[in-house]
Amino acid sequence: MITLEAVSKIYPGRREAALQEVSLQVPPGEFVYLTGPSGAGKTTLLRLLYGAELATEGRVLVGGTDVSRLPPRRLPSLRRRLGVVFQEFRLLPKQSVFENVALSLRVAGLRGTPLLQRVEEVLEQVKLSDLAQAAAGTLSGGEQQRVALARALAPGPALILADEPTGNLDPDNALMIMRLLVGDYVGGATVVVATHDPTLLSLVRGARVIHLQQGRLEQVA
Amino acid sequence: MSAPASKRGPLSRALMQMREDLWLQGVAISTLTVALAIMGVYLVVAFNLHQSLAHMLGGPSLTLVLAAQASPQRGQELAAELSRVPQVKQARYVDRAEALERFRRQLGPHRRLLDDLQENPLPDTVEVVLAPGIAPGQELMAQLQSRLDVAEVVASRPWLHRLEQAANTAGDLALALGILLFLGVVLMVSNTVRLAVHARRDHLELMALVGATRGYMRRPFLVEAVLQGLAAAALASLVVWALSLVLSAPSKLPLGLQLQQLVTYPRLLPLVLAGLAVLAGLMGGFLGVGRTLRLRGSV
Numbered sequence A: 001m002i003t004l005e006a007v008s009k010i011y012p013g014r015r016e017a018a019l020q021e022v023s024l025q026v027p028p029g030e031f032v033y034l035t036g037p038s039g040a041g042k043t044t045l046l047r048l049l050y051g052a053e054l055a056t057e058g059r060v061l062v063g064g065t066d067v068s069r070l071p072p073r074r075l076p077s078l079r080r081r082l083g084v085v086f087q088e089f090r091l092l093p094k095q096s097v098f099e100n101v102a103l104s105l106r107v108a109g110l111r112g113t114p115l116l117q118r119v120e121e122v123l124e125q126v127k128l129s130d131l132a133q134a135a136a137g138t139l140s141g142g143e144q145q146r147v148a149l150a151r152a153l154a155p156g157p158a159l160i161l162a163d164e165p166t167g168n169l170d171p172d173n174a175l176m177i178m179r180l181l182v183g184d185y186v187g188g189a190t191v192v193v194a195t196h197d198p199t200l201l202s203l204v205r206g207a208r209v210i211h212l213q214q215g216r217l218e219q220v221a
Numbered sequence B: 001m002s003a004p005a006s007k008r009g010p011l012s013r014a015l016m017q018m019r020e021d022l023w024l025q026g027v028a029i030s031t032l033t034v035a036l037a038i039m040g041v042y043l044v045v046a047f048n049l050h051q052s053l054a055h056m057l058g059g060p061s062l063t064l065v066l067a068a069q070a071s072p073q074r075g076q077e078l079a080a081e082l083s084r085v086p087q088v089k090q091a092r093y094v095d096r097a098e099a100l101e102r103f104r105r106q107l108g109p110h111r112r113l114l115d116d117l118q119e120n121p122l123p124d125t126v127e128v129v130l131a132p133g134i135a136p137g138q139e140l141m142a143q144l145q146s147r148l149d150v151a152e153v154v155a156s157r158p159w160l161h162r163l164e165q166a167a168n169t170a171g172d173l174a175l176a177l178g179i180l181l182f183l184g185v186v187l188m189v190s191n192t193v194r195l196a197v198h199a200r201r202d203h204l205e206l207m208a209l210v211g212a213t214r215g216y217m218r219r220p221f222l223v224e225a226v227l228q229g230l231a232a233a234a235l236a237s238l239v240v241w242a243l244s245l246v247l248s249a250p251s252k253l254p255l256g257l258q259l260q261q262l263v264t265y266p267r268l269l270p271l272v273l274a275g276l277a278v279l280a281g282l283m284g285g286f287l288g289v290g291r292t293l294r295l296r297g298s299v
Helices: A042-049 A072-079 A097-107 A112-125 A141-153 A171-180 B010-020 B022-058 B072-083 B096-116 B138-145 B160-199 B201-209 B214-247 B269-292
Strands: A002-009 A019-026 A031-035 A057-062 A082-086 A159-163 A190-195 A208-213 A216-220 B062-066 B088-094 B125-130 B150-154
Touching (some): A002 A042, A019 A042, A019 A057, A019 A216, A031 A042, A042 A057, A042 A159, A042 A190, A072 A082, A072 B201, A097 A141, A097 B201, A112 A141, A141 A159, B010 B214, B022 B214, B022 B269, B062 B138, B072 B125, B160 B201, B201 B214
Parallel strands (some): A031 A208
Antiparallel strands (some): B062 B150
């Protein structure tokens, strides 16, 4: 699903590389933790995967697509196959929970009853059906992160990227989010979760742990 | 979950984002109204000047005064004969009775001055309108003068030819000025759209993140710009109409002219302004959204 071949990333105006010659393979359906301290390059790696940044060197392949050479006009089709979740939720606070979740489906061209059904289905999964018409900005942190997760899951992505998804949540909500990122909920998608919280690592059995340190891949467990 | 919520075309999305920021809509529409009103005033002035010029240039450039013994039939024949001359656009026999009646009309409220006339002092004439670009030169006048039963040839308005040339130059300048004004409106729309894009950048970043194409993100902004343009065109039409009402209030000008005869509100102006607003909305929308929608780096 994901292949990184000697990938380096140096941001303009910076001397130090955010990522240095990282090579990695993640097969379809695998659950991967990306760990390391702040500044280790976790977020940069995720940004390379969803095409927000271009690699300075090396190749980044997602589902067979070379993201490192993808022209901007082809980014939308890549992103419709991905689900991205952020620490700070990134919702439309004035719009309803329904509208926030429906956004990724509308963009993919879904309309009418199929859209309604899919949104209802995903909201049921994340236990937010009762709050469908509430403005997203009025929800608690845990609920907002579930909305963000529902938005990412709605199109049925093949790859889910989560950048510190539990960073702003209490332990109970963090646990709930992690449970939603495995098993039937994600429909067999590959999941990459970036975190610096070691307590999360034991929550998913059989998950691979990839440790980054100063932009280098140090350990794969 | 209501069914209508599942339908979100560009119009629906545009209306939704317009509702979210009414202040921005107010600023955009009022700014555009001022710009389109200026354009409207310009168009009204240009239209009225064009009408006046067309009226003046359409009148006779030469008048052939017929000899006293020339019969009306000879006058008709002469007019027909002159109509076939290449330099002549139109020639028409005007008998003395018609000339007097016309003079009476031109005097307007002072027409009674003619009531005391014992006899009609005006001659029979043939009025000649020259073809565009033909000057009433000495040679042509001498040629006409030589015709049978022509007593005199009067270049009724010798400045007409120069006016025609000046009008052509002024027309080119007016067109250039009109285009400049229109480009000004386009730039104004473009800046308003840029402001709207900036105000909604979080939303746009999110859309880019979930796979929206530039076209998908751009369309509501184009629709919004067109809707704002149409609203502004309607308001600007009202403003220009009100101005033309004020200007066309009865007020006497020198030479007995009436201002209301010189200022006419063109009926098609609202349609023209709406058309220009739609065009400016689309062009300004494209320019305004342009490169501000980034799919890489911002998300």
